[in-house]
Amino acid sequence: MSSKPESTIYFYAQTDAYSEFSNFAPYGVAFDDLWWRTVEHYFQAMKFHDDDYRERIRRCGKPKDAKALGMTRRIPLRADWEDVKDEIMLNAVRRKFQTHAIPRELLISTGNAHIAENAPMDAYWGIGPDGAGLNQLGKILMQVRMELQND
Numbered sequence: 010m011s012s013k014p015e016s017t018i019y020f021y022a023q024t025d026a027y028s029e030f031s032n033f034a035p036y037g038v039a040f041d042d043l044w045w046r047t048v049e050h051y052f053q054a055m056k057f058h059d060d061d062y063r064e065r066i067r068r069c070g071k072p073k074d075a076k077a078l079g080m081t082r083r084i085p086l087r088a089d090w091e092d093v094k095d096e097i098m099l100n101a102v103r104r105k106f107q108t109h110a111i112p113r114e115l116l117i118s119t120g121n122a123h124i125a126e127n128a129p130m131d132a133y134w135g136i137g138p139d140g141a142g143l144n145q146l147g148k149i150l151m152q153v154r155m156e157l158q159n160d
């Protein structure tokens with residue numbers, strides 16, 4: 010049985026504490042022999058089946074550019090995106106923490122604290138404008154933390 014969290018850790022901007030937990034943090038991931046500069050690059054590219062467009066996202070410089078490219082609907086979003094996006098995010102976040110010791114040790118050091126993405130505009134991955142969002146990214150981070158703690 011897990012104990013009640015003692016506190017909440019908020020993260021979001023690269024200038025704030027715990028920025029290592031953001032998908033925008035400079036910790037790359039490898040999938041299928043390809044290197045992605047950040048989790049954000051990989052996640053945004055997976056929205057599309059178009060290989061050229063995926064590669065354009067993979068090669069773009071900054072995670073905010075990857076996110077902007079991922080927002081386009083000029084290239085069709087894959088039809089199953091809503092069904093697969095949580096698992097894609099989990100796999101990418103898990104890979105990031107398996108790959109990089111600095112964010113991994115920081116995540117493990119949070120013990121059983123609640124983790125929340127303090128994203129003001131995002132009530133799905135973050136807690137949104139009123140703090141009541143789904144916080145799916147925070148939940149994934151807590152799941153990955155539990156896996157690492159049990160390793």
Ligand SMILES: Nc1nc(O)c(N)c(N[C@@H]2O[C@H](COP(=O)(O)O)[C@@H](O)[C@H]2O)n1
Pocket residue numbers: 021022023031032033049052076079080126128131134146
């Ligand atoms: N705009 C922005 N800036 C940041 O610094 C962020 N961490 C985020 N949040 C991330 O956006 C991704 C979700 O993108 P979609 O809305 O599903 O296209 C996800 O990685 C959030 O963590 N956004």
